[in-house]
Structure formats: structure tokens, C-alpha cells
Amino acid sequence: MDLEKLNTSYEIAKRNLESKKRIIENKEKDIKEKIDDITIAQGQKVVAQRQNDVSKLKELEKEIELKKQQIEKFKKSIEEIKEEVEMFQERIDKVVEEIKENPEMKQHIEQVLAKRYTRDIRDINKNKKEIERKIEEEKKKREETEKKIESIETIQKMIKEHPSMKNHLQGMLNANHRIKIANDKLTKLDSIKDKSEIDKIKESIKEEEKRLNKNKDAILLYASKKKLKITKEILEDIMKNSVVDKKTNSVKIRRYIKKY
Amino acid sequence: MEEKLSIITEEELKQMSIEEIADIKVETENMIHRLNDIIDMCNEALNS
Numbered sequence: 424m425d426l427e428k429l430n431t432s433y434e435i436a437k438r439n440l441e442s443k444k445r446i447i448e449n450k451e452k453d454i455k456e457k458i459d460d461i462t463i464a465q466g467q468k469v470v471a472q473r474q475n476d477v478s479k480l481k482e483l484e485k486e487i488e489l490k491k492q493q494i495e496k497f498k499k500s501i502e503e504i505k506e507e508v509e510m511f512q513e514r515i516d517k518v519v520e521e522i523k524e525n526p527e528m529k530q531h532i533e534q535v536l537a538k539r540y541t542r543d544i545r546d547i548n549k550n551k552k553e554i555e556r557k558i559e560e561e562k563k564k565r566e567e568t569e570k571k572i573e574s575i576e577t578i579q580k581m582i583k584e585h586p587s588m589k590n591h592l593q594g595m596l597n598a599n600h601r602i603k604i605a606n607d608k609l610t611k612l613d614s615i616k617d618k619s620e621i622d623k624i625k626e627s628i629k630e631e632e633k634r635l636n637k638n639k640d641a642i643l644l645y646a647s648k649k650k651l652k653i654t655k656e657i658l659e660d661i662m663k664n665s666v667v668d669k670k671t672n673s674v675k676i677r678r679y680i681k682k683y
Numbered sequence: 684m685e686e687k688l689s690i691i692t693e694e695e696l697k698q699m700s701i702e703e704i705a706d707i708k709v710e711t712e713n714m715i716h717r718l719n720d721i722i723d724m725c726n727e728a729l730n731s
Contacts (some may be wrong), residue, residue, distance in 0.1 A: 432695035
């Protein structure tokens with residue numbers, strides 16, 4: 424380890440700044456927690472006011488007051504850190520001004536500072552874009568889930584009102600389940616030794632696929648006639664995520680719906 | 684143990700390179716901005 428490098432004034436200053444940053448981060452986290460507590464207590468206060476619960480109201484007011492006192496303490500220590508950092512900043516600015524007295528050095532330091540500020544702005548913009556992307560992603564996910572829930576509710580209503588549609592759905596899911604089992608079996612068989620068994624299974628898969636498509640088409644046709652929001656994609660999703668009852672080896676529609 | 688920033692004297696700052704001084708200056712400025720934001724957040728909560 425290069426002890427000399429670690430102990431230069433610059434390294435010491437950087438270490439001290441890093442340690443300040445950590446202290447600030449922790450204090451900010453604590454402050455945010457207290458603010459959240461106040462927000463919750465204020466919400467509870469509204470409920471207590473509506474219910475005319477005087478003792479609860481007093482208790483909550485006391486709690487809010489206590490949290491505010493704690494925030495006040497944190498604020499004071501943050502102000503103390505600020506004072507210390509500002510004093511250090513003044514010292515740096517004084518040195519920077521002295522450097523600028525030399526025209527050549529002035530140009531150099533201004534260039535370096537401009538470069539550093541640009542880098543900081545670039546980092547901020549990068550972070551901003553990343554946050555925007557995440558928000559957009561979350562929004563898309565939420566919209567997809569809402570659409571899914573809407574489709575599932577439509578399916579739920581449809582199978583309740585039309586037993587024949589329930590039969591089609593159950594038929595589709597059972598066929599899909601049997602295809603999955605057959606495909607699993609195929610992976611365990613030897614292509615030469617078990618050829619006749621493989622051919623038999625493949626034939627049964629074809630039959631199940633026909634059954635699956637017949638039931639799926641019947642549902643989609645009905646949905647299209649009645650202008651229901653049931654898509655091919657949601658049916659595929661139900662098949663992919665359907666719940667199988669191990670005892671009866673059949674697919675449980677209601678258990679899938681309950682997941683949402 | 685936390686060390687005060689004041690242990691870095693003016694003389695020591697003068698011995699730093701331009702790049703080092705610029706780096707510390709910007710970092711210190713950013714820290715002050717952040718501290719101001721936190722103080723604003725506290726004031727908002729205290730006045731709510």
C-alpha cells in the first residue's frame with residue numbers, strides 16, 4: 424500500500440468528505456423516516472377526528488410533536504455540518520482566487536472546473552433518464568396488470584353466466600396440461616428404443632392440440648361476438664400459469680383467478 | 684473517528700494540483716446543495 428499517497432492532503436480531504444457524506448446519508452435516512460411517521464400519524468389524525476376519538480387525537484398530536492422535536496435535532500446537526508463544510512469551502516475559494524491571479528493558471532483552473540461541472544451535469548442527466556425509464560417501465564407493468572385483471576374479471580363473469588364457456592375453458596386448460604405431461608414424457612424416452620411409444624405420444628399430442636384449439640377458438644369467437652376483452656394472449660397466460668390439482672390431475676381455473 | 688475538514692489547512696490546499704483543488708471544490712459545493720435540500724425538507728416537515 425502506498426502510504427505516502429494515502430496521506431497526501433488531497434487523500435485526507437477526500438476521506439473526510441466521504442465520511443461526511445456517509446454521516447449526511449444516515450441523517451437524511453433518519454429524517455425521512457420521521458417525516459413518514461408524521462405523514463402516517465397525520466392520516467390517522469384525520470380518521471380520529473372523523474370518529475370524534477378525542478383521546479386518540481391527543482395521543483397522535485403528542486406523537487407528531489415528538490417526531491417534530493426529533494427532526495429539529497437532526498436539522499440542527501445538519502446545520503452544524505453545513506457550517507463546517509461552508510468554512511472549508513471558503514478556504515478552498517480563497518485558494519482558487521489566489522490561483523486565478525496568475526492568468527495562465529486562471530485559464531487552466533477554469534477549464535478544469537468547467538469540465539468537472541459538465542461531467543456532473545451529464546451524470547445528473549444520466550440518472551434522470553434512468554429514473555424516467557424505470558418510471559415508464561413501472562407504468563407499463565401496472566397497465567399490463569390492470570388489463571390482465573380486467574380480462575380475468577371478464578372471464579370470471581363469463582364462466583359464471585355461461586356454463587358452456589366454463590366447459591370450453593376447462594377443456595382448453597386440461598388439453599394444455601395433458602400436452603405438457605406428454606412432452607415431459609417424450610424427453611425421457613429413447614428415440615430408437617422407444618420409437619413406437621414416441622409415435623403414440625406424438626399422435627396424442629396432436630389430438631390434444633386439436634382439442635385445445637377448438638376450445639380456445641370457441642372462447643375467442645364468443646368474446647369477439649359479445650365484444651368482451653378476452654384476448655389470445657390472456658388465454659395463453661392462463662395456460663402458462665394455470666394451477667393443477669395434483670389429486671385429480673386437472674387444472675383449477677378459480678385458483679388461477681385468485682392469484683390476481 | 685470522524686475528522687474535521689478544518690484539519691486541511693490553506694497551505695495544504697495550495698500544495699494540491701489544480702485538478703485536485705477543482706475536484707474538492709465541486710464536491711464541497713455539491714455537499715452544500717445537498718445539505719440545503721435536507722434543511723428545506725426539515726423545514727417543510729416542521730411547518731406541516
